[in-house]
Each structure stands twice: as structure tokens, then as C-alpha cells.
Amino acid sequence: MSALIELTELGFAWPGQAELLDIPAFTLQQGESLFLKGPSGSGKTTLLGLLGGVQKPGRGHIHLLGADLSSMSAGARDHFRVDHTGYIFQQFNLLPFLSVRENVELPCHFSKLRTQRAQQRHGSVSQAASALLSHLGLVDPALQARRADSLSIGQQQRVAAARALIGQPELVIADEPTSALDSDARETFLQLLFAECRAAGSSLLFVSHDQSLAPLFDRSLSLSDLNRASRPPEL
Amino acid sequence: MYLIRLALASLANRRFTAWLTVFAIALSVCLLLAVERIRTETRSSFASTISGTDLIVGARSGSINLLLYSVFRLGNATNNIRWDSFETIARDPKVKWAIPISLGDSHRGYRVMGTSRAYFEHYQYGRGQALQLAQGQTFADDPFAVVLGAEVAEALHYQLGQQLVLAHGVATISLSKHDDKPFTVVGILKRTGTPVDRTLHISLQGMQALHIDWQNGVPAQGKGRISAEQARSMDLQPHAITAAMLGLNSKIATFSVQRQINEFRGEPLLAILPGVALQELWSLMGSAEKALFVVSLFVVLTGLIGMLTAILTSLNERRREMAILRSVGARPWHIASLLIVEAFALALAGVLLGLALLYLGIALAQGYVQANYGLFLPLALPSRYEWTLLGAILAAALLMGALPAWRAYRQSLADGLSIRL
Numbered sequence: 001m002s003a004l005i006e007l008t009e010l011g012f013a014w015p016g017q018a019e020l021l022d023i024p025a026f027t028l029q030q031g032e033s034l035f036l037k038g039p040s041g042s043g044k045t046t047l048l049g050l051l052g053g054v055q056k057p058g059r060g061h062i063h064l065l066g067a068d069l070s071s072m073s074a075g076a077r078d079h080f081r082v083d084h085t086g087y088i089f090q091q092f093n094l095l096p097f098l099s100v101r102e103n104v105e106l107p108c109h110f111s112k113l114r115t116q117r118a119q120q121r122h123g124s125v126s127q128a129a130s131a132l133l134s135h136l137g138l139v140d141p142a143l144q145a146r147r148a149d150s151l152s153i154g155q156q157q158r159v160a161a162a163r164a165l166i167g168q169p170e171l172v173i174a175d176e177p178t179s180a181l182d183s184d185a186r187e188t189f190l191q192l193l194f195a196e197c198r199a200a201g202s203s204l205l206f207v208s209h210d211q212s213l214a215p216l217f218d219r220s221l222s223l224s225d226l227n228r229a230s231r232p233p234e235l
Numbered sequence: 236m237y238l239i240r241l242a243l244a245s246l247a248n249r250r251f252t253a254w255l256t257v258f259a260i261a262l263s264v265c266l267l268l269a270v271e272r273i274r275t276e277t278r279s280s281f282a283s284t285i286s287g288t289d290l291i292v293g294a295r296s297g298s299i300n301l302l303l304y305s306v307f308r309l310g311n312a313t314n315n316i317r318w319d320s321f322e323t324i325a326r327d328p329k330v331k332w333a334i335p336i337s338l339g340d341s342h343r344g345y346r347v348m349g350t351s352r353a354y355f356e357h358y359q360y361g362r363g364q365a366l367q368l369a370q371g372q373t374f375a376d377d378p379f380a381v382v383l384g385a386e387v388a389e390a391l392h393y394q395l396g397q398q399l400v401l402a403h404g405v406a407t408i409s410l411s412k413h414d415d416k417p418f419t420v421v422g423i424l425k426r427t428g429t430p431v432d433r434t435l436h437i438s439l440q441g442m443q444a445l446h447i448d449w450q451n452g453v454p455a456q457g458k459g460r461i462s463a464e465q466a467r468s469m470d471l472q473p474h475a476i477t478a479a480m481l482g483l484n485s486k487i488a489t490f491s492v493q494r495q496i497n498e499f500r501g502e503p504l505l506a507i508l509p510g511v512a513l514q515e516l517w518s519l520m521g522s523a524e525k526a527l528f529v530v531s532l533f534v535v536l537t538g539l540i541g542m543l544t545a546i547l548t549s550l551n552e553r554r555r556e557m558a559i560l561r562s563v564g565a566r567p568w569h570i571a572s573l574l575i576v577e578a579f580a581l582a583l584a585g586v587l588l589g590l591a592l593l594y595l596g597i598a599l600a601q602g603y604v605q606a607n608y609g610l611f612l613p614l615a616l617p618s619r620y621e622w623t624l625l626g627a628i629l630a631a632a633l634l635m636g637a638l639p640a641w642r643a644y645r646q647s648l649a650d651g652l653s654i655r656l
Contacts, residue, residue: 052562054561074567075566078564078566078567079564079566081564082563082564083564087562087563089562092555093559094559095241095244095245095556095559095560096248097244097245097247097248098241098244106560106563106564107563107564109237109563109564110563110564110565110566110569111564163563
């Protein structure tokens with residue numbers, strides 16, 4: 001396995017504040033699923049922002065698929081992000097005014113690469129969307145044509161997963177996607193997510209504070225162990 | 236393009252405020268175009284009230300006053316012209332034709348004008364159009380014949396052969412009526428869109444006959460009264476008229492004839508060039524018309540600012556939408572374009588709805604405006620000037636859309652992918 005993400009001597013601080021992140025080394029292998037435990041305020045959102053290329057590190061390097069994000073322009077980072085990364089957030093992931101299927105197709109409108117991959121694997125973007133939604137348990141075509149905000153939270157998260165996976169990005173970043181789900185739905189969602197990531201060959205970086213999920217992953221890490229800048233918990 | 240689809244879908248999601256915004260813009264656009272159209276039509280119908288007449292002659296007063304009462308049937312003459320003065324002027328070799336005008340009576344709010352048959356031959360309006368009869372003929376020898384303007388006939392439902400009684404003075408409700416000397420309708424003129432439509436034309440002899448037994452502004456009583464029958468056999472040559480319209484043999488002579496009349500020794504007279512006086516009058520009304528135009532421009536501006544407010548207030552609640560778009564690959568300039576497209580779509584819908592409202596309004600009000608104000612509003616396609624105005628509104632909307640676009644651009648750079656509530 002080769003490294004998908006490689007962080008070296010990464011440092012980041014918001015303007016006028018002390019350094020929030022100081023990560024000497026971190027790697028994520030291709031096809032690996034990693035559980036990253038990060039309590040709120042640990043700089044987890046900032047780290048995801050850096051991996052997505054929305055922010056630029058103050059020092060050090062971020063290599064994604066061998067390319068150095070820290071030396072790219074903002075536009076190039078945006079391009080790179082959509083081509084190679086799919087995101088799933090905690091809640092309210094979808095544009096309420098679009099249909100379920102249109103929500104899944106969104107990344108393909110901004111990435112030629114993912115459009116091509118979706119076409120190669122499924123014939124067309126809309127077939128890719130339907131297939132992914134079906135795999136994730138949303139088989140009914142009428143449901144796929146409904147407005148996204150008419151679905152339950154659990155269904156919405158599965159739509160978000162389908163969107164993150166369309167066009168087989170190398171990396172799927174999930175930021176507490178299960179925190180709004182009950183424990184049964186949580187497990188089901190994760191199994192579906194693992195299966196689809198495996199099918200697409202994507203690595204999964206899963207960020208959560210719910211330690212009980214950690215055993216389901218290939219590897220589990222804590223951001224506070226990784227980050228030298230994190231203060232010891234005040235007791 | 237996909238961005239347009241996204242912007243429209245997002246707008247549709249907020250359709251209540253979106254429609255309100257569109258409606259506000261539509262109303263303002265409709266107002267602007269209506270003002271513009273009425274302005275243009277008023278100006279052109281105003282300028283075409285009279286043509287072919289080289290000079291208007293009246294007792295010495297102001298030129299606008301003279302124009303108002305002789306052409307527009309508004310206001311009153313301060314003094315009359317003696318008949319022999321009129322004859323002297325009419326006999327001048329430089330004068331091709333002369334139309335005498337005698338005013339002062341009315342019929343149910345419409346002015347009565349005494350004149351000669353020369354009026355029907357030489358009076359012109361618009362681009363040199365002569366008066367034409369729709370029915371009947373002009374008055375002949377009988378003094379108690381009347382030729383109606385189109386609007387008078389239509390509004391009062393008069394037909395040929397009908398008898399009507401004229402009232403003394405020009406007040407809408409007149410206490411003294413010439414009810415002993417009824418007139419017969421002998422002709423009805425075609426519509427001209429000028430004050431002619433609102434006039435009853437009688438001969439100077441008829442006018443004289445009406446007042447033949449009047450003394451000091453009141454009719455004679457008892458034995459002094461003269462019946463219509465008696466009047467017919469009397470000498471009905473008028474002693475005075477109110478004004479006269481002149482056509483000259485040569486336009487070059489206009490100024491010398493004007494000077495000649497202004498220096499007339501017999502009595503103080505005033506000759507005006509109708510075109511010049513119309514210009515003067517229009518410049519008086521022009522500032523009101525410009526003010527109206529400016530006001531409607533500001534109404535449009537208000538409509539657009541309403542749109543700007545609606546978009547700006549929506550920005551905060553749409554941070555999540557922006558962040559989702561960013562996470563699926565939209566770049567900050569995509570987000571900015573979305574807002575520009577949104578502003579443009581709102582303005583375009585507003586302009587189109589405004590046009591629709593305008594045409595609906597014109598279609599509904601056309602008849603009423605024509606009947607009551609003598610103004611014909613055509614259901615024509617927008618003129619080039621109107622297109623320019625509409626284009627300017629859209630351009631202004633684009634420009635205004637740049638403000639929320641810039642804010643969303645900054646916001647989406649700062650927010651990134653984080654979508655905390």
C-alpha cells in the first residue's frame with residue numbers, strides 16, 4: 001500500500017492566535033479506513049480544512065496522492081479537492097431544494113475527473129447516482145426524485161455518503177456523520193459506508209468523538225496524541 | 236449552465252420573498268414605462284395639436300394665454316378683436332386664408348366655437364391633416380346649425396338631426412341657457428385626437444344670433460326678446476371675434492406679418508407663431524414631466540434596493556448552502572456567480588412581469604384614456620429608448636448583485652467547509 005495522505009512537520013495557527021496544530025507526521029494508506037478521535041476544540045475541523053485545501057498550512061507539507069497541497073494556488077487546491085475527496089458532514093449535508101439524485105450528482109458538475117470515472121463505471125452520472133443510492137438502501141426511484149429535505153436524517157446521511165462516493169474519489173472524509181443517528185442506524189450506516197468505500201477503492205478518514213465505533217476501523221488514532229500543540233486536558 | 240439551474244432552484248426554495256421582490260421590481264418597471272409612454276405620447280399629441288397655421292391673432296395678452304384659449308379651449312380671452320380689424324388683416328395680400336374664431340359659450344362642459352367655413356377648409360392638425368367629416372356636412376346658410384367634434388358626439392350620444400341647446404358662458408353648470416334658440420346637428424367630425432374633438436362648431440352668424448337680444452351680459456326680457464325665427468331674417472354680421480388663425484402665402488413673410496399685426500394701429504393685437512408658443516408651453520409642462528420621470532426612476536431604484544436587501548438578508552441563512560457547495564467542489568467565484576445570477580434572474584423576471592403589467596394596463600385603460608384625455612396609448616412594442624431603459628435596469632441589477640456576490644465570496648473563503656449552525 002502506498003500513502004494517500006502524508007503530513008510532515010505541519011503547523012497551523014489562525015491569525016493572532018497560538019498554534020493550534022503541530023503534527024510532526026501522519027499518514028493514511030490507500031484503501032485504509034482510519035478512525036480519528038477528536039473532541040471538539042481539538043483542531044479537528046481545522047485539520048479537515050487543511051486536508052481539503054481550504055486553508056494553507058503555516059509550515060510543513062501536506063501531500064495528497066503525492067501532490068504537495070501547500071504549494072498549490074487556492075484555485076488548484078479547490079480543483080484537487082473535488083477531484084479526489086468526498087465529504088460527509090455531521091448533519092444537513094444536502095441542498096434542500098434539489099432532488100435526492102441531483103444532490104448525489106453535485107460533485108460531478110464541478111469535477112470532470114469524477115464525471116469520467118462515474119461514466120466509466122456506471123455508464124452515466126445519473127446511473128452512477130442511482131446505483132450508489134440503491135447500494136445504500138435507497139432503491140425506490142420515486143424516493144430518489146423527492147426533495148432532499150423530505151427524507152429522514154438517517155436517509156439524508158446515506159444520500160450524503162452516496163454523494164461523497166460518486167466518481168470514486170481516492171479519499172472520503174467523514175466528519176461525525178453518525179452523531180445524529182441512533183446506535184442501530186449508526187452501525188448499518190457504517191457497514192454500508194465501508195462496503196462502498198471498498199468497492200470504490202477509497203480511503204476513509206472518519207472523525208468522531210464516539211470511541212465505541214473505533215474497533216470497526218482498520219486503524220484508530222487520537223488527534224490529541226498526534227498533535228503536539230494540544231494542551232493536556234484540564235481537570 | 237449548471238450554475239443557473241442551481242441559482243434558480245435556490246430561488247424557488249425561497250419563492251415567497253423572491254416573488255415579492257420580483258413584484259416590487261415589476262411594479263416599478265411598469266410605472267417607469269407607463270410614465271415614459273404617456274410622456275412621449277403627450278408630447279407628440281401636443282405638438283400635433285395644430286399645424287399649417289402660420290399665425291394666431293388675438294387681443295393683446297400673453298402668447299401662452301392666446302394659445303390656450305384659441306387652440307386648447309382652455310381659459311378665456313381678455314378682450315375681443317373688432318370685425319373690421321379682422322377684415323383688414325384678412326385682406327392683406329400676404330395672407331392666404333384667415334379663420335375667425337368666436338368663443339364664450341358651451342354645451343354640457345364642451346366649448347362652443349363660432350367660426351366660418353374656412354375653418355373646415357384650412358385648419359390642420361398632426362402632420363398637415365385636414366378636418367374630415369364622419370357624417371353629415373358643414374354648416375351652410377342656416378345660423379342654427381352645429382358641427383360636433385367626435386368626442387362630443389360619442390360622449391353625449393348625439394346624432395345627425397338632433398336638437399340641442401347651448402349655454403351661455405363656459406362653466407360646466409350654466410344658469411343661463413340659450414333655450415329659445417336650439418341648434419340642429421348637421422355634421423359630426425372624424426376623431427383627431429386634438430381639442431377639436433371636444434368642440435361644438437357653429438357659424439359666426441349663429442353665435443351672433445344667440446346673443447342678438449342680449450344686453451350687458453343678460454338676455455332681454457319680455458318684448459325685447461327676439462325669437463329664432465326673427466333672428467334668421469336679421470343682419471347677423473358679427474361685430475367682434477375672439478381670435479383668428481392665419482395661413483400665409485409665404486412662410487418667409489411670417490415675421491413681417493407678425494410685426495405688422497403687433498403694431499396694428501386700430502387696436503392692441505398680438506400675433507403668435509403656434510409652433511413657438513407650443514414650445515414655450517411645453518417647456519412649462521416639461522419640468523413637471525421630467526420630475527415625474529425622475530420620480531419613477533427613483534421608484535425603480537427602490538425596487539432594486541429591495542432586491543438587494545432581500546438577497547443580503549438571505550446570505551446569512553444560506554451559509555450552509557454555500558459550505559455544502561464548497562465541499563462538493565464549487566469555488567468561491569462559483570458562489571459569487573450564483574448570487575449575480577440570482578440578482579439578474581430576479582431583475583429579469585421583474586422586467587418581464589413589468590412589461591406584461593404595462594401591456595395589460597394599456598389594453599385596459601386605452602379606451603378610457605382616449606375618451607377622457609384625448610391621448611392615444613398604442614399597444615406597440617417597446618421603443619428603442621424603452622429597451623435602453625430596460626437594459627439599464629438589468630445592468631443596475633447586475634451591478635447591485637455584485638455586492639452580495641462579493642460578500643458571499645469573502646464569507647465562503649472564511650467559512651470554508653465548516654458548516655456549524
